[in-house]
Amino acid sequence: MALFLLDHGAGNVQSLANSIKKLGYDFSWISSPEDFHKASILVFPGQGAFHTAIECLTERGLLEPLYNYIQSGKPYFGICIGMQILFASSAESPSTLGLGLIPCQMERFDDTTKPVPHMGWNTAVPIDSNTLSSEGVSSSDHYYFVHSYRAKYDPEGNPEAAIWAHSTTQYGQEVFMSTVRKGNVFGAQFHPEKSSVAGLTVIDAWIKQSLAGRTPAEPSARIPRPPKSQHGFTRRIIACMDVRANDEGDLIVTKGDQYDVREKSLTSTPLSDTTAIKTAGAVRNLGKPVALAARYFESGADELCLLNITSFRHSPLQDQPMLAVVRAAAERVFVPLTIGGGIKDTVDPDGTKRSAVEVAGAYFRVGADKVSIGSEAVYAVEKVRAAGGILDGSSAIETISKVYGSQAVVVSIDPKRVYVDPTTYDGPYKDELVHGRPDSPESERGKAWWYQCTVSGGRETRPVSVVQLAQGAQILGAGEILLNSIDRDGTGLGFDHDLIGLVKRAVTIPVVASSGAGTKEHFVSVFVETGVEAALAAGIFHREEVGIHEVKLASRLAGINVRS
Numbered sequence: 039m040a041l042f043l044l045d046h047g048a049g050n051v052q053s054l055a056n057s058i059k060k061l062g063y064d065f066s067w068i069s070s071p072e073d074f075h076k077a078s079i080l081v082f083p084g085q086g087a088f089h090t091a092i093e094c095l096t097e098r099g100l101l102e103p104l105y106n107y108i109q110s111g112k113p114y115f116g117i118c119i120g121m122q123i124l125f126a127s128s129a130e131s132p133s134t135l136g137l138g139l140i141p142c143q144m145e146r147f148d149d150t151t152k153p154v155p156h157m158g159w160n161t162a163v164p165i166d167s168n169t170l171s172s173e174g175v176s177s178s179d180h181y182y183f184v185h186s187y188r189a190k191y192d193p194e195g196n197p198e199a200a201i202w203a204h205s206t207t208q209y210g211q212e213v214f215m216s217t218v219r220k221g222n223v224f225g226a227q228f229h230p231e232k233s234s235v236a237g238l239t240v241i242d243a244w245i246k247q248s249l250a251g252r253t254p255a256e257p258s259a260r261i262p263r264p265p266k267s268q269h270g271f272t273r274r275i276i277a278c279m280d281v282r283a284n285d286e287g288d289l290i291v292t293k294g295d296q297y298d299v300r301e302k303s304l305t306s307t308p309l310s311d312t313t314a315i316k317t318a319g320a321v322r323n324l325g326k327p328v329a330l331a332a333r334y335f336e337s338g339a340d341e342l343c344l345l346n347i348t349s350f351r352h353s354p355l356q357d358q359p360m361l362a363v364v365r366a367a368a369e370r371v372f373v374p375l376t377i378g379g380g381i382k383d384t385v386d387p388d389g390t391k392r393s394a395v396e397v398a399g400a401y402f403r404v405g406a407d408k409v410s411i412g413s414e415a416v417y418a419v420e421k422v423r424a425a426g427g428i429l430d431g432s433s434a435i436e437t438i439s440k441v442y443g444s445q446a447v448v449v450s451i452d453p454k455r456v457y458v459d460p461t462t463y464d465g466p467y468k469d470e471l472v473h474g475r476p477d478s479p480e481s482e483r484g485k486a487w488w489y490q491c492t493v494s495g496g497r498e499t500r501p502v503s504v505v506q507l508a509q510g511a512q513i514l515g516a517g518e519i520l521l522n523s524i525d526r527d528g529t530g531l532g533f534d535h536d537l538i539g540l541v542k543r544a545v546t547i548p549v550v551a552s553s554g555a556g557t558k559e560h561f562v563s564v565f566v567e568t569g570v571e572a573a574l575a576a577g578i579f580h581r582e583e584v585g586i587h588e589v590k591l592a593s594r595l596a597g598i599n600v601r602s
């Protein structure tokens with residue numbers, strides 16, 4: 039029996055390959071239409087935009103052979119876009135037709151009451167058994183979802199489509215098909231290859247079932263049930279690694295205090311050997327990125343973030359040391375990986391131009407799930423604002439989200455407080471002024487502040503506020519905001535709730551709170567007080583002051599839903 043994987047060329051397929059290798063199976067890639075004849079089991083781990091998937095398959099002459107393969111009755115497993123293309127169409131691109139096997143259109147989630155994309159861990163309740171399906175989908179596990187379009191589970195309105203439902207998931211008030219199954223066809227909206235042990239179990243069960251030639255019960259024997267209410271969506275705990283080369287040229291995880299990553303060393307001045315001044319020492323070294331990533335995966339992190347904070351500007355794209363880090367991390371980590379730093383149009387040392395899409399694509403191909411854009415997002419929002427809100431489609435956010443989907447694009451914001459006298463301030467950010475909590479430095483007590491965006495790791499301020507940037511990023515097509523705070527970074531004082539609340543109210547995409555976590559209680563309070571979807575920390579996890587499992591336990595005790 040030959041197991042084949044289909045790569046349509048616009049998504050992270052490496053992670054599925056890594057999962058299958060980890061499970062001990064051999065596989066080949068479909069590289070030409072003829073390969074479909076050789077395949078006896080096929081997995082299509084699609085990711086990204088619906089129309090891009092159909093276009094890429096069509097251009098490579100793979101769409102019709104794929105359809106014929108599925109019709110031949112041989113086992114097919116479609117993941118995310120690989121499942122969505124089974125449907126008639128998608129509102130994401132209404133003029134693009136899917137394979138039409140499931141008579142239903144994928145619709146966008148309603149974002150008036152919840153953030154969209156649906157990004158994070160949620161449960162899937164099997165239709166037939168309620169607890170565990172023969173493909174290993176269990177209602178007590180969590181799976182990683184990242185999508186903006188869903189197939190509504192509607193047994194009364196569309197029984198022909200509902201008969202395909204194999205499990206359902208609830209997000210807000212919407213219940214959708216999280217897995218579909220009919221005969222030889224199986225599909226999952228979630229990413230089993232990114233769903234830790236629970237997801238690997240599903241892949242393994244499906245492969246074993248397919249190898250054994252077992253056919254599951256026909257859906258005609260299924261009783262369509264009314265949608266069940268199960269709020270399984272969890273808050274995410276993210277571990278972040280800031281990666282750069284140290285002075286010896288080794289790639290290390292470092293950690294700054296308010297973005298200063300060098301040790302402070304005391305040096306005697308020449309004037310007096312009793313007077314000492316602080317000088318910049320070596321880059322702080324908190325460990326090796328791949329080893330730390332593996333440790334965080336094993337200790338239950340819901341997601342990992344690797345930020346290339348100096349962008350390794352002198353390497354050609356394919357030699358970027360960060361690509362090797364991501365490739366190695368993706369072999370050991372089966373939860374989502376976000377990669378940031380240097381995601382922009384670049385030029386290799388030999389003069390070859392690399393578009394932001396190419397740069398992002400290189401990371402997706404080695405196992406990244408999302409890319410995070412920092413400085414370029416600020417420039418893009420400035421440009422759109424200067425053009426009176428007109429988008430020209432050229433920014434990295436737009437070009438990458440067009441190909442890979444907005445859920446693959448995170449905008450990382452590095453804001454800094456600007457203190458002003460509220461009684462005299464007459465600047466443009468009056469509506470965003472925070473008449474804050476008494477946590478500002480002594481010299482600024484009694485003042486109000488607004489949050490200014492920065493670029494180049496906080497070294498340069500720009501004429502854009504955090505609210506303008508977050509809203510602009512959403513309009514340009516970002517799927518998530520990673521919200522840092524230069525004032526709080528590395529301080530352990532807790533997250534900046536004023537900042538996070540401001541941004542959370544300004545956008546409808548998910549927001550990740552970052553910077554300042556010092557205790558497990560800080561996570562609980564940021565979830566409770568700001569309603570943020572995810573919280574990220576670096577220093578306390580690197581120094582093992584607080585464990586991820588402790589954060590999860592404290593959250594659970596406070597009534598916050600988190601993944602076990």
Ligand code: 1PR
Binds near residue numbers: 280380451555575
């Ligand atoms: O501008 O697209 O090349 O992206 C550069 C990326 O690198 C941005 O995401 C930017 O935030 C990040 N970055 C640049 N310089 C630094 C630095 O520290 N000198 N790190 C830096 C940002 C902030 C967080 C940190 C949290 C949590 N680091 O990543 O992990 O503040 O820390 P804590 O829990 O210890 O408080 P581009």
